[in-house]
Amino acid sequence: MSIWWSLHLRREAASVPLARRLLLGTMETAGVDPDVSYDLSVALSEACANAVEHGGDTTHGACSEAYRVTAYLDGEKCRIEVADSGPGFTAERPAPTPARTSADAEHGRGLFLIQELADHVHIGSEPGRVGAVVSFDKILKWRENAPLIAV
Template sequence: MSIWWSLHLRREAASVPLARRLLLGTMESAGVDPDVSYDLSVALTEACANAVEHGGGTAHGASTEAYRVTAYLDGEKCRIEVADSGPGFPSGRARPPFRPARADAEHGRGLCLIQELADHVRFDNEPERGGAVVSFDKVLKWREDAPLMAV
């Protein structure tokens, strides 16, 4: 069985926990292992926080007050995509691995955390609409009593 959902959220800090809670609730209901759920929720939180902080600007006339989160749970894998309509990644920087922030820095760890928590990560710019797209996936582990466990 597959589950997917997509949210269009305002670029406000209050939208970040909403997306995280929806993801955690979906994975809990499906029977995903809590450790995997936690890793994906932290990665989603970082991607959403980046969209809120950096996803504004004037990208091809698009509305810059919103960003999109899409999640797919499909059998053995979960894929999450966060897309904004801001300026996107600077030319040449949309390539992992990113360098970690200095130890005393207050920002700059989000993309590195996503890389560490997910199995596969892609940082890209949306060529048609403009804006950054962060997508990542992770192989799912299931609880023994999982109602939607992959067969």
Template sequence: MSIWWSLHLRREAASVPLARRLLLGTMETAGVDPDVSYDLSVALTEACANAVEHGGDTAHGSSSGAYRVTAYLDGEKCRIEVTDSGPGFARPHPRPLPARTDAEHGRGLCLIEELADHVHIGNNPGRDGAVVSFDKILKWREDAPLMAV
């Protein structure tokens, strides 16, 4: 069975826990192992926080705008994509550099890399904005109602 959903969210801090709760609820209902659900929810939180902080039209000083979160649970894998409409990355982003241990910012992309199995970080092709997508192989609870066969 496949499950997918997509949210179009305002670039406001309050939108981040909404996306996280929806993901956790979907995974709990489907019967995904709680440790896997937690890892993906932390990675999603970091990607959404980046979209809220950096995903706006900085050229015009605007803090308004929106971003999109899409999640797919399909078979043994979950893929999450967060897309914003900001300036995107200034350079190709093959792998995030680790932040200093005392840094208050700059850890999000590294956390996503650590928590997911496959990560793509880049610019939105043909449009403004950044795209952060990541997948993780799912583990299921024994009583999972939607367990992949």
């Protein structure tokens, strides 16, 4: 069983809980273990918050008012991608390396949290496209008698 959806959201803080609730609802309906669903929803929230905060670019003429969230539940894995229309990453401006920050830091923990909650994380840019892409995946665990369990 495969499920996927894609959202184009405005770069506003109010869009973050919308994406999170849609992911949680999809996973609950499919029968994904609640702990796995929670981990992925926190990682998604962090990736969306980064797109809202850093994902605009008016210098390249790109539409800086939106970002895209795509989720794939395919077999035993969930893959999530958050793509923005910001400046992206280049050799001169490389992708940040997720790093642990102090417990009282107000910024800078998002990518580290995503890395800790997901099984695989990629931070980069799509070739030929302006913007950054944060993608991550996680092996799914299923509730007993899950209605859409992968076979």
